[in-house]
Amino acid sequence: MIRDITIGRYFPGNSLLHRLDPRMKTLVVFAMIIMLFLCKNFYSLGLMALVIFILSLISKVPLKMLLKSLKPLIFIVIFTAVLNIFYTQGGQELFKFWIFKVSDKGIYTAVFMATRIILLVTVSSLLTYTTTPTSLTDALEKLMSPLKVFKIEVHTIAMMMTLALRFIPTLIEEIDRIMNAQKARGADWESGSLISRAKALIPILVPLFISSFRRAYELAFAMECRCYTGGQGRTRMKQMKMRFPDFSTAAFALLLFSAIILLNLNFVGVI
Amino acid sequence: MQDSNIKNPIIEFVDVSFSYEAEDDGTQKVLDKINLSIKPGEFICILGHNGSGKSTLAKLTNAIYVPQKGRVVVDGKDTADENLVNDIRQTVGMVFQNPDNQIVATIVEDDVAFGPENLGVAPEEIRQRVDKALKDVGMYDYRHHEPHKLSGGQKQRIAIAGILAMQTKCMVLDEPTAMLDPVGRAEVFETVMRLNKDFGITVIFITHFMEEAVKAERVLVMDDGKIVQDGSPREVFSDVQKIKSVGLDVPQASELCYRLRKAGIDLPPGMLDEEECANAIIKAAEDIS
Numbered sequence: 001m002i003r004d005i006t007i008g009r010y011f012p013g014n015s016l017l018h019r020l021d022p023r024m025k026t027l028v029v030f031a032m033i034i035m036l037f038l039c040k041n042f043y044s045l046g047l048m049a050l051v052i053f054i055l056s057l058i059s060k061v062p063l064k065m066l067l068k069s070l071k072p073l074i075f076i077v078i079f080t081a082v083l084n085i086f087y088t089q090g091g092q093e094l095f096k097f098w099i100f101k102v103s104d105k106g107i108y109t110a111v112f113m114a115t116r117i118i119l120l121v122t123v124s125s126l127l128t129y130t131t132t133p134t135s136l137t138d139a140l141e142k143l144m145s146p147l148k149v150f151k152i153e154v155h156t157i158a159m160m161m162t163l164a165l166r167f168i169p170t171l172i173e174e175i176d177r178i179m180n181a182q183k184a185r186g187a188d189w190e191s192g193s194l195i196s197r198a199k200a201l202i203p204i205l206v207p208l209f210i211s212s213f214r215r216a217y218e219l220a221f222a223m224e225c226r227c228y229t230g231g232q233g234r235t236r237m238k239q240m241k242m243r244f245p246d247f248s249t250a251a252f253a254l255l256l257f258s259a260i261i262l263l264n265l266n267f268v269g270v271i
Numbered sequence: 272m273q274d275s276n277i278k279n280p281i282i283e284f285v286d287v288s289f290s291y292e293a294e295d296d297g298t299q300k301v302l303d304k305i306n307l308s309i310k311p312g313e314f315i316c317i318l319g320h321n322g323s324g325k326s327t328l329a330k331l332t333n334a335i336y337v338p339q340k341g342r343v344v345v346d347g348k349d350t351a352d353e354n355l356v357n358d359i360r361q362t363v364g365m366v367f368q369n370p371d372n373q374i375v376a377t378i379v380e381d382d383v384a385f386g387p388e389n390l391g392v393a394p395e396e397i398r399q400r401v402d403k404a405l406k407d408v409g410m411y412d413y414r415h416h417e418p419h420k421l422s423g424g425q426k427q428r429i430a431i432a433g434i435l436a437m438q439t440k441c442m443v444l445d446e447p448t449a450m451l452d453p454v455g456r457a458e459v460f461e462t463v464m465r466l467n468k469d470f471g472i473t474v475i476f477i478t479h480f481m482e483e484a485v486k487a488e489r490v491l492v493m494d495d496g497k498i499v500q501d502g503s504p505r506e507v508f509s510d511v512q513k514i515k516s517v518g519l520d521v522p523q524a525s526e527l528c529y530r531l532r533k534a535g536i537d538l539p540p541g542m543l544d545e546e547e548c549a550n551a552i553i554k555a556a557e558d559i560s
């Protein structure tokens with residue numbers, strides 16, 4: 001269960017998406033997330049879905065991997081959908097039981113919201129699947145560098161993200177190991193009241209905390225030994241460079257944005 | 272190895288004492304008046320029971336800690352001089368016991384690049400160094416992999432490559448094989464041996480495994496913050512009683528010969544491996560009959 005978390009997982013490959021400059025990729029994905037929120041009807045959302053589908057084909061990331069990144073969010077998707085079905089007012093009533101009314105508008109909104117969440121997750125996992133965490137944090141460091149004017153430690157933030165991404169799998173393994181150890185001692189998370197279940201988590205969290213502090217301490221030593229003294233005077237092995245495909249991607253994003261706005265105007269005359 | 276006597280030591284401990292509680296003198300010293308001189312190109316194994324001060328000694332060699340008394344000099348530089356800390360860490364690289372807690376990046380080659388990046392090496396040169404280091408430890412084919420999916424021995428070899436890419440003259444490994452299975456252990460030890468032979472990198476290898484220590488050029492045995500034995504493996508392991516008195520085991524071959532000698536069979540001291548031991552026993556048996 002805990003191993004399903006795919007945050008920051010990278011899928012090695014050499015597709016067009018893999019080769020794009022991580023800065024441009026990050027910007028475009030960010031723009032696409034905003035576009036998803038701007039979508040007002042199924043035409044604009046449909047266009048986004050089509051684009052994202054084509055992008056995932058280009059990326060050569062297996063569909064299975066993409067679905068896997070959705071798995072932990074299924075609950076949220078269903079919850080949002082159900083909430084929307086019953087909460088939406090107006091529209092034509094389809095059927096009714098007890099105090100609940102289901103209208104066509106409710107179903108419409110539910111499907112719309114669910115699709116939007118799924119697309120949001122897919123497009124952001126496309127970014128992490130095709131970009132190594134190192135390039136991703138490098139890109140963020142570069143993109144955030146104007147913030148240095150406000151004395152924000154951009155390099156430190158980027159390094160913290162790198163290390164967080166690096167340690168997610170390690171900590172997941174650790175949680176798994178601790179849970180198994182507690183299970184062998186008869187721990188039980190599946191039954192009992194909410195409070196007793198929450199209490200049962202304490203024997204997992206305490207060892208996890210202690211070992212995390214030990215890890216952090218050792219890691220700090222190891223980094224110091226490798227002459228890490230912060231961002232100053234540091235060079236990078238992989239230099240980022242904007243090329244023709246990056247500029248075409250930017251142009252494409254602008255085009256997509258205009259299309260979304262046009263479709264939102266609803267001139268085709270839909271719902 | 273004769274001219275190495277003339278060479279200046281790469282690491283030198285002069286009357287070094289160290290304790291973790293800095294202020295009061297009443298506390299027990301973790302290291303007590305250590306004198307040690309390590310020549311370039313040596314392969315040294317350090318043995319000692321838990322808490323005898325091995326890791327502390329290791330951490331003094333690259334200015335993680337600075338001695339309260341005495342001096343540690345690395346390649347002519349005093350570790351107490353704060354301006355030289357980066358130079359010293361470029362001379363002495365460290366590999367720790369837990370491979371998970373020393374890998375910084377999520378892709379193998381990015382991790383190996385971490386050291387040279389910190390040193391401000393030019394990008395093209397980092398690329399060359401990283402590729403070479405990965406080839407030298409036999410992990411080049413894994414350069415795009417995620418470290419957390421590798422075996423323990425492979426992870427340690429990545430950590431070693433990270434040090435190689437910094438082009439340090441000396442490598443200190445603090446029980447790098449302690450968390451590995453026998454296969455991983457052999458993998459790591461052989462890699463380090465090869466780097467010592469091929470590139471003349473000075474190696475200080477802390478270990479609990481006797482089969483590793485017997486392959487070293489020089490063995491140090493520590494007990495309660497002191498170096499109690501210092502010599503070739505043959506010299507060190509011939510004094511079985513002394514080794515046992517500091518709570519360590521000797522290699523099985525040495526142990527067997529020791530017991531046979533005590534039982535009155537005439538065997539030479541300091542047998543290190545099974546073959547030597549077997550030959551000596553055969554010879555002794557022929558002498559008797």
Ligand SMILES: Nc1ncnc2c1ncn2[C@@H]1O[C@H](COP(=O)(O)OP(=O)(O)OP(=O)(O)O)[C@@H](O)[C@H]1O
Nearest residue numbers: 291292301319320321322323324325326327328446
């Ligand atoms: N950070 C620390 N703060 C205080 N005391 C410490 C610290 N690290 C080690 N010690 C103490 O110093 C002594 C020597 O520890 P050290 O880690 O050098 O031993 P070691 O020979 O490496 O042992 P091991 O085989 O367990 O790794 C021990 O008594 C230990 O408790």
Ligand SMILES: [Mg+2]
Nearest residue numbers: 325326327445
């Ligand atoms: Mg130790």
